[in-house]
Amino acid sequence: MQLVVARIGRAHGIKGEVTVEVRTDEPELRLAPGAVLATDPPSAGPLTIESGRVHSGRLLLRFEGVRDRNAAEALRNTLLIAEVDPDELPEEEDEYYDHQLIDLDVVTKDGETVGRISEISHLPTQDLFVVERPDGSEVFVPFVAQIVTEIDLENQRAVIDPPPGLVDDRAEIASSRDEDAGA
The missing domain is CATH 2.30.30.240 (PRC-barrel domain)
Structure with missing residues (x-):
């Protein structure tokens, strides 16, 4: 089962970081360094998260192989998709995927x-x-x-x-x- 977990926003800085609009209740799990995510459009990925940090209340991610602002900006509006086991349940009782x-x-x-x-x-x-x-x-x-x-x-x-x-x-x-x- 595939879930959209984020949408890439604009580039941040000159070293390939991007802002992301988080669409998951579990960003620490789905958007952690090392996570490999499919993309929509598919031609943009898959993307592997190299690092992440919070800056001014926004999550910033850097992907392996994305080293400059132009490469980061080319990913703008790309959806990040995680593969999730359909039997997996959220941690909280009143939460749902x-x-x-x-x-x-x-x-x-x-x-x-x-x-x-x-x-x-x-x-x-x-x-x-x-x-x-x-x-x-x-x-x-x-x-x-x-x-x-x-x-x-x-x-x-x-x-x-x-x-x-x-x-x-x-x-x-x-x-x-x-x-x-x-x-």
């Missing part, structure tokens, strides 16, 4: 089907489930404990308690506003 969540059915606490998780979007403040509805439309569900109340891997489902308007159809919302206005 993306591959465990993709394709889970999403249902409300009342049992109403919302759709299926098609993607996890990792944003700076929180993660979002991209849920594909049966009609092909998408809804974005914040992956926070107040909304996602249960992840049931055994039954392949995520149970949510959405606030009003999060997953309601626009027609239903308009209808309820019209009823409220007429009352």
